[in-house]
Amino acid sequence: MGDIFVLDEALGRLHATGPERLGRLTNHAPMAVExxxxxxxxxxxxxxxxxxxxxxxxxxxxxxxxxxxxWREALGDPRRVADWVDFFGRQTAERPWRDVLAEWWPRLLPGMYGGSTHPVIRVGHAVRALTEHGETAPRLAELAHGLGYWAARHHPVTGVAPLAGAPTAREALDRVPALDEPTGGFPDRLARVTGLPVWPSEDIGPDRADRARERLEELVRAATHRYATHGHGDPTMLVHAATAPNAVLRTLPALPRPLWAPSLHAAWTASAAVTAMYAPSAPVSYRAPGGVTPEEVFERALAHGDEHVIKFTDTALDVGTEDALAAALRAIELSEPLT
Structure with missing residues (x-):
């Protein structure tokens, strides 16, 4: 049996479970098994x-x-998550899933910050399974679960002032101001983010889709590389500075091109906000052992078992650079293993 058909079995097993536990902690299993x-x-x-x-x-x-x-009155109501999953289940049964995604992506995109960005990450994994491996009932159901979770946890960010930007994503992330009081959970910290650098500084409108994709690739690469020296600020939460924009990047090919530019801007806000919320007091130097292949790094992530490590290593392999592999090894080193 092929690996992707095992995924269908696993998704069928998981769709009897909720997207969260304890009322706030995300179920990462669908993303990790994908x-x-x-x-x-x-x-x-x-x-x-x-x-x-x-x-x-x-x-x-x-x-x-x-x-x-x-639907507008149910948007952002986590008590309605099952109702939302049912809604998207009906939608994807009645229409092509790409049409459903194209209609709902711009409605959901402003609220990608709810659920600690996990809903958009779950959608990104679901879209990859559909686009790279084909449509099956469990994969369509997984997209419905991801979109439903996103709609239920929809949470826009407001009141964030534009600060002086930088020409590159790495420099812009370096200019993100850390919170004065880095305490509390994700929603509390997010509410205290009052300013983020403008990036990209160039005008990338809906008619510049290819440029938006290039800049999003740059952001994912920069955030992944940066984890090696900054991940100790919060080894778990800082992976989302890379995995959230990478979920958006994975989804772009399934979206109409006019949606690529607003997707870039939303992904930047998410990555920069996470960077602000969990910044360490100072970076550290990190040198990874050389000569390790991508396959060996992923095997180490699997042996470690932590769901965030697996997902971050998956993103690092998408980036494909030596610095990205080093960042994945750093995540393995910093994180508590799944036991």
Missing amino acids: ALASRGHGPAVHRWLDLYEDKLEDFPARTRPVTEAD
Whole structure:
């Protein structure tokens, strides 16, 4: 049985579980198993799920159906997550999934900061499975679960002043001001982000889709590389500075080109905000052991088992540079293993 068909089995197993546990912590299993299957580690998927199983909760209760007429009142209401998943399940059953994504992406994009950016990351993994491996019922259902989670946790960012920017993504991330009081959870910290550098400084409108993609690639690369020297600020949360924009990057090919530029700008805000919220007091130097192949790095991530490490290493392999592999090894070093 191929790795990607093991993914379908795993998704079927996971769709009886909710997108969160304890009312706030994200279920990372659908994202992690997609990464494992896509990287050729299908035989490890169910073993990994067995280890992660204690972090899963039952699918939440339904309230009332979300409809085309009243969806706005349900947007951003986490109590309606089951209703939203049902809504997108109907949508993807009735229409091509790309049409559903194109309609809802601009509606959801302003609120990609809810759920600690995990909903858009889940959607990015679902889209990769669909675009690279084809449509199956479990993969379509996974997209519905991801979009439903995003709609339920939809949370826009407002009141962020534009600060002096920089020509490159790395320099712009270096200019992000850290919070004066880096305490509290993600929503509390996000509310205290009051200013972020402008990046990119050039005008990238809807008619410059290819340039938007190039700049988004640059952002993912910069955020991934930067983890090696800054990840100790919060080894878990700082991976999202790279994995959230990479989820957007993975989704671009399935979106109409006029949506690529606004996707870049939303991804920058997410990456910069996470950088501000969890910045260390100072960077550290880090030199990774040389001669390690991408396949060996991913095998080490799998052996470590932490869901954030697996997803970050998956992004690092997308970037494909030696510095990205070093950042993945740093994440393995800093993070608590799954036991």
